[in-house]
Amino acid sequence: MTHVPFPETATPSDLVGRVLGLNPGLMTGPGTNTYLVGRRDPILIDTGAGVPGYLPLLERYLGQRGWARPARVLLTHRHPDHIGGVAQLRARFPGLPVAKMIYRDTGLPSPIDDLRDGQVVTGDGVTLVPVYTPGHASDHLCYYLVEEKALFSGDVVLGGSTTVIPSGDGDLADYLASLRRLRGLDIRRIYPAHGPVIEDGPGRIDEYLAHRMLRERQILEVLGDGTATIPAIVARVYRDVAPALHHAAGMSVEAHLRKLAREGRVRERPERDAPSRWELLA
Numbered sequence: 001m002t003h004v005p006f007p008e009t010a011t012p013s014d015l016v017g018r019v020l021g022l023n024p025g026l027m028t029g030p031g032t033n034t035y036l037v038g039r040r041d042p043i044l045i046d047t048g049a050g051v052p053g054y055l056p057l058l059e060r061y062l063g064q065r066g067w068a069r070p071a072r073v074l075l076t077h078r079h080p081d082h083i084g085g086v087a088q089l090r091a092r093f094p095g096l097p098v099a100k101m102i103y104r105d106t107g108l109p110s111p112i113d114d115l116r117d118g119q120v121v122t123g124d125g126v127t128l129v130p131v132y133t134p135g136h137a138s139d140h141l142c143y144y145l146v147e148e149k150a151l152f153s154g155d156v157v158l159g160g161s162t163t164v165i166p167s168g169d170g171d172l173a174d175y176l177a178s179l180r181r182l183r184g185l186d187i188r189r190i191y192p193a194h195g196p197v198i199e200d201g202p203g204r205i206d207e208y209l210a211h212r213m214l215r216e217r218q219i220l221e222v223l224g225d226g227t228a229t230i231p232a233i234v235a236r237v238y239r240d241v242a243p244a245l246h247h248a249a250g251m252s253v254e255a256h257l258r259k260l261a262r263e264g265r266v267r268e269r270p271e272r273d274a275p276s277r278w279e280l281l282a
């Protein structure tokens with residue numbers, strides 16, 4: 001596969017501009033996408049991680065479009081690579097309003113306005129509908145752009161890989177329910193928080209659902225063979241995945257096991273000073 005460098009800025013449609021957060025990494029791909037939405041006075045969706053190079057890049061792009069500043073900021077969720085740029089933006093654009101769904105949050109940069117599922121936000125020529133989509137994070141909102149039948153998917157659907165379900169705040173059953181809810185919307189394009197635009201939104205959501213179901217079957221299968229710990233399950237089910245990603249894979253396996261345990265299909269047996277053993281229930 002040839003490697004095409006990911007552009008730092010882009011204008012994927014008349015209503016949508018994209019500025020890269022410049023925070024590339026194992027979990028962020030090329031970095032976090034931030035989107036400017038509207039014909040004028042754009043709404044900024046997500047702020048990147050707060051790296052110093054982001055603000056000059058954003059200002060250059062704003063200048064190219066003839067814009068002075070973002071009108072307001074909407075956040076998809078509280079993870080630092082989405083919210084980390086808020087302080088930097090507020091220092092440069094005093095009084096910039098910022099909104100997210102406030103849920104189980106501590107230590108947010110204040111003030112932040114609370115935003116709820118279905119509470120429509122309008123900009124210049126754009127209508128954004130927040131869609132509550134927990135699973136990757138318990139406070140996650142996607143934003144549906146009515147004029148394009150497009151979705152800003154945050155970390156629920158990504159351009160290049162599958163989504164991590166972190167232990168603790170993540171929940172695989174919620175995540176699958178969120179994907180099914182999104183599948184029920186009239187979506188064409190998806191603008192993900194990481195990676196390139198997804199033209200076939202419904203197709204990608206179906207792939208995500210199928211992928212999770214496949215992993216669940218594989219996990220049940222190796223449990224049936226007596227493979228009992230998360231590291232051992234990862235070693236078998238994620239054989240073809242680079243070892244650098246095995247930590248993330250372990251989180252994914254754990255998310256599956258916790259979901260299966262709640263469904264009464266597996267049981268955890270904690271061990272002293274060793275990973276828990278998991279077993280199938282008849």
Ligand SMILES: [Zn+2]
Binds near residue numbers: 155
């Ligand atoms: Zn995230």
